[in-house]
Amino acid sequence: MGKSSPGELWTLNFEVTMGVMAEVEPEVREQGLEMKEFFLLGKLDDHPYPADLARALITPKPTITFMVKRLESVGFVKRQTETGDLRRFRLTLTPSGRKAMEAARAILDEAFERRLARLSRSERAELARILVLLSEKNAPPR
Numbered sequence: 001m002g003k004s005s006p007g008e009l010w011t012l013n014f015e016v017t018m019g020v021m022a023e024v025e026p027e028v029r030e031q032g033l034e035m036k037e038f039f040l041l042g043k044l045d046d047h048p049y050p051a052d053l054a055r056a057l058i059t060p061k062p063t064i065t066f067m068v069k070r071l072e073s074v075g076f077v078k079r080q081t082e083t084g085d086l087r088r089f090r091l092t093l094t095p096s097g098r099k100a101m102e103a104a105r106a107i108l109d110e111a112f113e114r115r116l117a118r119l120s121r122s123e124r125a126e127l128a129r130i131l132v133l134l135s136e137k138n139a140p141p142r
Helices: 006-030 035-044 050-057 061-073 095-116 121-135
Strands: 077-082 085-093
Touching: 006 035, 006 095, 035 050, 035 061, 035 085, 035 095, 050 061, 050 085, 061 077, 085 095
Parallel strands: none
Antiparallel strands: 077 085
């Protein structure tokens, strides 16, 4: 692989991510979750309000509402009115929701581990270093 453009690197990264997600989707569904719902549950502890979830997941608010209602109906999420503001809801992950999320995360981890097994120990460490660097919002260019 020669010098890759930013677009080529972006596409490769996206293809790896989507490939792993497509691979695990049937098993995640067996846990009672769609892939988008899995990611929603993973953000819930840090973003307990629907509008915050929508921003964090870059997802339209009506989509979040739809997913929350479904997750609430299967007992994975609990919605409570916020004290002092009856228009605002706080979402919490129920024990069964946490169990489903953790099971789905284990499935995703195993699938990604199979991909990572293609790398040497030093390549894996370098990948981790690079991903951390790329994830830093305000890191200066080198």
